[in-house]
Each structure stands twice: as structure tokens, then as C-alpha cells.
Amino acid sequence: MLNYSPKRSDEPIWWSLFGAGGVWFAIVTPITVLLMGLLLPLNGLGLVDLNYDKLSAFVASPVGAIFTVLTIALPMWHAMHRVHHGLHDLKFHVGAVGKYLCYFVALVFTVLSVIWVLDLM
Amino acid sequence: MDKLQTVNVLRYDPAKDDEPYLEAFKVPANDTTSVQDALAYIKDNLDKSLSYRWSCRMAICGSCGVMVNKVPKLACKTFLRDYPQGMTLEPLSNFAIEKDLVVDKSPFLERLEAIKPYIIGNDRKPEDGTNLQTPAQMAKYKQFAGCINCGLCYAACPQFGLNPEFIGPAALTLAHRYNLDNRDHGKKERMKLINGDNGAWGCTFVGYCSEVCPKHVDPAAAVNQSKVESTKDFLIAMLKP
Amino acid sequence: MQNRKPYVRPIHRTWWAETSRFSFYMVRELTIIPLILFTLNLLVGLYSLTSGKAAWESWVAFSASPVVLVVNLLALAGALYHAKTFFSMMPQVMPIKVGQKTVSKGIVVAVQWLVVLAFSTVVMLLV
Numbered sequence: 305m306l307n308y309s310p311k312r313s314d315e316p317i318w319w320s321l322f323g324a325g326g327v328w329f330a331i332v333t334p335i336t337v338l339l340m341g342l343l344l345p346l347n348g349l350g351l352v353d354l355n356y357d358k359l360s361a362f363v364a365s366p367v368g369a370i371f372t373v374l375t376i377a378l379p380m381w382h383a384m385h386r387v388h389h390g391l392h393d394l395k396f397h398v399g400a401v402g403k404y405l406c407y408f409v410a411l412v413f414t415v416l417s418v419i420w421v422l423d424l425m
Numbered sequence: 426m427d428k429l430q431t432v433n434v435l436r437y438d439p440a441k442d443d444e445p446y447l448e449a450f451k452v453p454a455n456d457t458t459s460v461q462d463a464l465a466y467i468k469d470n471l472d473k474s475l476s477y478r479w480s481c482r483m484a485i486c487g488s489c490g491v492m493v494n495k496v497p498k499l500a501c502k503t504f505l506r507d508y509p510q511g512m513t514l515e516p517l518s519n520f521a522i523e524k525d526l527v528v529d530k531s532p533f534l535e536r537l538e539a540i541k542p543y544i545i546g547n548d549r550k551p552e553d554g555t556n557l558q559t560p561a562q563m564a565k566y567k568q569f570a571g572c573i574n575c576g577l578c579y580a581a582c583p584q585f586g587l588n589p590e591f592i593g594p595a596a597l598t599l600a601h602r603y604n605l606d607n608r609d610h611g612k613k614e615r616m617k618l619i620n621g622d623n624g625a626w627g628c629t630f631v632g633y634c635s636e637v638c639p640k641h642v643d644p645a646a647a648v649n650q651s652k653v654e655s656t657k658d659f660l661i662a663m664l665k666p
Numbered sequence: 667m668q669n670r671k672p673y674v675r676p677i678h679r680t681w682w683a684e685t686s687r688f689s690f691y692m693v694r695e696l697t698i699i700p701l702i703l704f705t706l707n708l709l710v711g712l713y714s715l716t717s718g719k720a721a722w723e724s725w726v727a728f729s730a731s732p733v734v735l736v737v738n739l740l741a742l743a744g745a746l747y748h749a750k751t752f753f754s755m756m757p758q759v760m761p762i763k764v765g766q767k768t769v770s771k772g773i774v775v776a777v778q779w780l781v782v783l784a785f786s787t788v789v790m791l792l793v
Contacts, residue, residue, distance in 0.1 A: 306539050306590070310621030316659035319626070319652060329701065330749035330778070335786040337745055339793065340711070341704055341738030345730035352793045356722045360715050376709055383698035383705070389629050390695045392587065395679045413709060420709075423716045439671035495685050521672035529672050561766055583688060586677045630755055631691045646758035653759065 318385050318407065325382025328374060336375055360424055369421045377414040384410040427453035431511035432463050434475065437522050445522060447513065448472075452505070460500035460514065461489055464526070477526040484639055487575030490517050491526050497577035497637045517580035532589065533576050536596035540618055542603060545611025562607045569602035569647050571640040578634035578644050584627055591627035592618060594634040594644035601647040604654065616658050625651040694751045697744030704741035707734060753778040 344354045362368040388406040391398050398405075429451045437445035450471050452463045461479050468475045480486040482501045489500040492515040494508070505512070520528035549556055578594035579585050585593045600619060604612045619625045628648045635645040678684075682692040707729060714725035728734065757774040 306535055306592075307621070307623070308539060309617060310623060312620045312659065312662070313622045313624070313626045313655075315622065315626040316652075316656040320656060326748070326752050329745060330752045331782050331785055333701070333745040334742060334749065334782065335789050336708075337704055337738055337742040338786075339789070340708060341729070341741060342735065345726055345735065352790070354793065356715070356719050363712070363715060372712065376705055376712070379701055379705055383702050386695050386698045387702075390698075393583070393629070393682065393692075393695065395587070395677075413705065416709060417712060420712045420716050437673055439673070440669050442673075445673060445675075518675070519677075521674045523670070523672055564766070583677075583681060583691075586681070629695075630759075631688070632755065632758075633687055633691075635758070636687075643758065645755075646761070649755070649759040650761075 318381075318388075321378075321381035321410075322385035325378040325380070325385075328378040329382050332375065333379055363421055364424045369425055372421050373414070373417045376417040377410070380410040380413040381407075427455045427458075430454040430458075430463075430505050430508075432460075432467070432505075433511065433513040434464075434467070434525065435513075435515040435522075436475075436525055437516075438474070439524055454505040456504070456506045458505045460491065460493060460498070460503045460505065460512070463505060464500060464514075475526075476524040485573055487573035490575045490577050490580065491515065492518055492580065497580040499575060499577070499639050502639055517576055519580055519582065519586040520576070528576075530576060533574075533579055533593070533595070536592050537574065537599060540592065540596045540600035540603075540615055541611055542596075542599040544603065544606065544609045545614060547608050547610060556608050558607065565607075566602045566605035569598050569605070569642060571642045572599060572602075573640055575639065577637045577639060581631075581633040581637040583631055583633075584629055588623065588627055590623040592624050594628075594648060597625055597628075597651055598642060598644040598647035601651050601654075604651075616655065619651050620655050620658060625649075625655050628652070694748065697748045700737050700741035700744045701748075703737045707737075749778075749782060 339352065339354065343349055343352055348354055363372050384406040388403050391402060396402075430453075432450050432452045433447045434450060435445045436442070436448045450463075450467050452458070452466050454463065459482075461482060464475065464477050464479070468477075477489070477491070477500070479489040479500065481488070484499050484502045487499075490497060491500050492498070493500075493503050493512055495513075495515075495518075497517060500514075514526060516522045516526045516528045520530060520532070523529050547556070572595055574595060576595065578598075582591075582594055585591045597619065600615045603609045604615055625648055628645075630645060630649055632645045634648075635643045638644060682688040711722075711725050711729070714721040729738075753775045754771070756778065757769070757771045762769045762774060
């Protein structure tokens, strides 16, 4: 039997964050990974110069600060939403605790990025 | 010229069997032989106990959905010529098997009814004449009105398989179709079901429903547009005291 | 009705491996695994930035280890695959209308890739 008067889902909150994170993951993350994850450890391959002074100055600037927080936070809200649904897809029924634990991880990333960015400002 | 082609059919007789098993049949086929023709041949010539649903033979009644090599298809619209290596027919996935290729569609019908697929809150009377719509008003929902209730999208939806409470693609699409119709005023009643965890939020946009839909209704679009509607509805409910 | 004995086919945990269509769905969902690892490492990098130049240098050295590079390469591939799937879903979730006509899927997808290209170019010019 179907439940004809179900409780309103709180999914609009998580789905909106998932959507915003999805846009960031698709548009901003590729170049971020290329720069910070590949070129930076490979000394820029002679193409770019990403040194300590330059990066800390960027993160300390208002635009850089917001950009840095969003770069860390948004993809995590996206990712943890997929972890939550992915667990269900793989038939691990973790219930409400599992769900809030997922979003708590994203929240931790968000809060830490804000704290450390403020530290550099 | 007809040549013999292998058609494997998943058999299940509730009176005799504990679980389904595959049975191979050799069916004479030419370029015009549909899966439905093949099933009719088997029933008429090889095994009269075979059970399957069919009616119109022209992709409008929505009765003859089966899995063809694990893909949900209408038997009348699928041809043996496209399966030279043979084919395996199974009853639609995600539904309980009643007998052979016949599944229990009642969960599907219950969902269609639940979302109130009819115009609500329109007090026009017959003497008012036709309720005219502009082409633009009609264009809003027309694509979503093409559903023939065949259930292929439910067989394609892993979320319906994983969560039998999920309202599922066709019913959510029909709800969206009426919500978009300017003659209708029943959106509020339908949003109740759409807003739930088993409404639009039961979907993770696998998107396969839209690929298998024989009428190109695009249920994935309707369901995900309903998520946008549900999010707006959520915001409005939060803002109102 | 006594003869009814509906048979419910079990759904295995590996249902997504049974057809390639569902495997691609699972690949899409799994693009978040290298993303999470990359983002975690980036967060650590941010922390090292706050702890001075020496900490930063050792984070860069850690990021240059082959394992991290492979994860990051997977994260890049994952981001691009995610983008491909995400962009193609966009016209279904939020169809864009110009006048009476819905903008075709191909154009919406192409415009989104152009945004990626433009944004990436601007970033490369700025660094």
C-alpha cells in the first residue's frame, strides 16, 4: 500500500546544494584539479608558477577567499549527497544516521575551509 | 524466406514451479516477424500453456512490455531481424511474475491512480463549451501526455526496483503533465505525494526510463522538473508561517 | 485466486554490473570518490598554507607522490565525465525557452562546454 499523505522530504535542501556543487564540479573543478593536483606538484611543468607567496596572497584576497571556500565546500556537498544515495544503490541501508553523517562530513569540510581561509586573511 | 531463430523465454508456472527457468524455442522468422508474432507462434504451435499479454499490435495499448535481452521493449514494436544471435525474453523487471511473461502490474496502476491523473478544480460546465487552450498552453504539457502506461520505465528504473515504495517515472510524469495544464487546479493535492521521499525525491536521475520509453515521453525530464517544483514548494512552505 | 504465487525476482547488490547502461550510471556516481580524495588533499593543502612555508613545501612534496598524482588524474577524468553527464541532464531538468521554442539539447550542451573552456582559459591566463 502506498502512503497517500507522506511527510515532506528535506531533500530540497540537499538537492540544491548537490546541484550547486554539481555545477562547480563540472565547470570549475577540472581546471582546479589540473592546476592544484597535477601542475603544482609537477613544478608547473614550466607552464605556470604556483608558489607559496602567490597562493597565500590569492587565498587572503576577498575574491580568492570566497573562491577557495566554494572550491572545497560545494563539490563536497555534491559528493556526500551522492555517497548517501549511492549507499542505498548498493543496498547498504544506513538510515537517517547515515544520511546526516554524510552531510556532516560536507559541513566539516565547509567549516574547516572557512576557518583556515579566515586565518590567512 | 523464413529461417529458424532461437527465442529463449523465461517460464514460470505458479502451480508447479518454485522459481522461473529459461526455455528455448525455435521460431520461424523473416524480416516482418515481431516478438509478439514469435510469442503467438510458440503458443499456437509449440506450447499452448505460454502466457503473455498483448492486444493492439501497434504500440498504443501498452500491454505487451517484456524484457528483450534485459532491455524493456514493446513486443509488438521489436523485431527478430534485429536479433540475429537470438533473444531472451523475460517478464518486465521490478514487477512480480504471475505466470511466464505476465507480471503483476497492480503497484503501477495504484501509483497512476494515486497522483490523480485528471483535471481537478475546474468548475466549467458542459454549456460553457470547449475549454480552449492556446498552442503555447498546450505545448507546456503535450510531450508528457503521450504515455501509454506500458510500464517499461518502471522496468528500467533501478530506484523502483530498490525501493518498492517509490512512486516511479510514469506516475510522476502524469502528475507533472496535469500540474502543467492550465485547465487544472489540482497541483496542491499532487504536490503532497511529489514532495515525499518516495515522490520525485526517490529518483537519482539514472535516466534510463527516458531511453526505453516507446513514446518519447521523457519521464526523467518530468520527474526532475518536479524536483525543481518541489524545491520551490519547499521554499514557499518555509517562508509562510 | 488460490493459485496465485507471484514470484519476486531478487535484486542483487551488483545489479549495476549486469548491464552496461547501469554500469555507466555507477561510473557517474563513482566520479565522486577521486573528487573527495582530491578535495581532502586540497583542504590539507589549505591547512599547510596557514602553517607556513615549510609545511606547504612538504604538502607539495606529498602531492607529487605517484599515488596522489594518480588519484588526481582520476579526479580530473572523473570531473570531465561528470561534466559530460551533468550537462546532458541540464536541458531535461531546466529546459530553456527562447520565445515559444525550447533551445535544442545540442546547443545547451555546447554552451556549457564553452563556459568550461572560457573559464579554464581565463584561469590559465591569470596564474
